Amino acid sequence: MTWIGIAFLSLAAGFASVRYLIAPPADMTGYAALGLLCFFLGIALLLRHKKISRRLAGLGLMLVCCVAGYLIACAMYLKAPAHEKELTLAPVRASLPGHTAIIYFTHGEPRTYEGAFEAWKDAIHEMDETGVPFVPWPFRPFFFKKVRGEYFEVGGSFHNLIHTRTMERIESAYRKNGDTNARCYIAYSDDSPHTDAAAARAIAEGADRIILLNVWLTDSDHSETGRKLVEALHPEKYGVKLCVTDTLKNSRRLMRMNVERAIKAAGDMNRADIGILLVAHGQPASWDAIFKKQPEQENSFRQETKKLLAAEGFKNAHIALAYMEFKQPDIKTAVQGLLAGGIKKLLVSPVNISAESIHSEHEIPSMVDGAGVPASIPVVHLGAWNDDQLLIDDLLEQLEACR
Numbered sequence: 001m002t003w004i005g006i007a008f009l010s011l012a013a014g015f016a017s018v019r020y021l022i023a024p025p026a027d028m029t030g031y032a033a034l035g036l037l038c039f040f041l042g043i044a045l046l047l048r049h050k051k052i053s054r055r056l057a058g059l060g061l062m063l064v065c066c067v068a069g070y071l072i073a074c075a076m077y078l079k080a081p082a083h084e085k086e087l088t089l090a091p092v093r094a095s096l097p098g099h100t101a102i103i104y105f106t107h108g109e110p111r112t113y114e115g116a117f118e119a120w121k122d123a124i125h126e127m128d129e130t131g132v133p134f135v136p137w138p139f140r141p142f143f144f145k146k147v148r149g150e151y152f153e154v155g156g157s158f159h160n161l162i163h164t165r166t167m168e169r170i171e172s173a174y175r176k177n178g179d180t181n182a183r184c185y186i187a188y189s190d191d192s193p194h195t196d197a198a199a200a201r202a203i204a205e206g207a208d209r210i211i212l213l214n215v216w217l218t219d220s221d222h223s224e225t226g227r228k229l230v231e232a233l234h235p236e237k238y239g240v241k242l243c244v245t246d247t248l249k250n251s252r253r254l255m256r257m258n259v260e261r262a263i264k265a266a267g268d269m270n271r272a273d274i275g276i277l278l279v280a281h282g283q284p285a286s287w288d289a290i291f292k293k294q295p296e297q298e299n300s301f302r303q304e305t306k307k308l309l310a311a312e313g314f315k316n317a318h319i320a321l322a323y324m325e326f327k328q329p330d331i332k333t334a335v336q337g338l339l340a341g342g343i344k345k346l347l348v349s350p351v352n353i354s355a356e357s358i359h360s361e362h363e364i365p366s367m368v369d370g371a372g373v374p375a376s377i378p379v380v381h382l383g384a385w386n387d388d389q390l391l392i393d394d395l396l397e398q399l400e401a402c403r
Contacts, residue, residue, distance in 0.1 A: 005045050006062055010065035045058075100179050102184045107355075160191065162355040165387050219297060257388050273343060274346075278305060320337055350384060354384060
């Protein structure tokens, strides 16, 4: 019975360790206590054996069973999510008044870690299917622990709330421009609802026209998937016209927004002494062959922004481009290059982050901090787009192209 007890307790300890690493903050303590209790009870049973040989054998059993419990928990809790049920549409009642449905489509980021856990499982599954290198499967609980820590650090994400506020401003302005019956529907790539669910709701509520409003900087996997999900519903069968807006890759207003924020942050300092970091996200190399335009569009947007900044007196050599991940130069390398150039202030702009997020509020600042910026050099983060009026104006112009 002693061997069975050691095996069971070790399995439970390994299982509990995974649950501790991925659990919501409120449940962490319970799983940590359970894991430690099982571990020490297993040790107590092990010490009941007097012979060194039996203790060593028991220690080996503990290790094997602990690893087995860990892997079983990984298989149970980190498995690929179940496929969503296919959406079906009921015929639209003829009595419903027609209206323009604007599907405001953007990235999305769950408010809490619990939602982020599910969203990341979806994203990881997508990367696995497309061959994008990621954290090896047995070590993924530690990745989720990192995500949980980031949420804890910033107190949760307001990303979706900011987009909702932006959407409401667009709906109000669009109605004032003449389409008084227009309605906006939110849709996300990395949260719910997705674009097909938003479109299905719009059609069920009597929409006779759908505009898929792309709140993205570049043409990418995200924008393409959102469009395909709507097209798969075949809205034309229900007498609904579909128009898809362009992404914001050529937006002079967004470029100008970055310039205006830099000028404001510069204050009275000589602009030639200021370093500016234009941060893009980057995509995996395996996606470059599929979404060839995305890297080119990110770079083109930043290069054009760089020209506008230089025209305002910022030194061209002090404006650097960097990537969050997947591509080089990374943030640390780019920041250290600016420091070597003798800058006296650093401005950081996440050019393609549409609303305040874990990326903009935690990850990018942490990467900049890790570059060793001296305390004597102020660092100013210019922030995500949020509901800047220049963004609102640009999105309204995109909508006008679909009238």
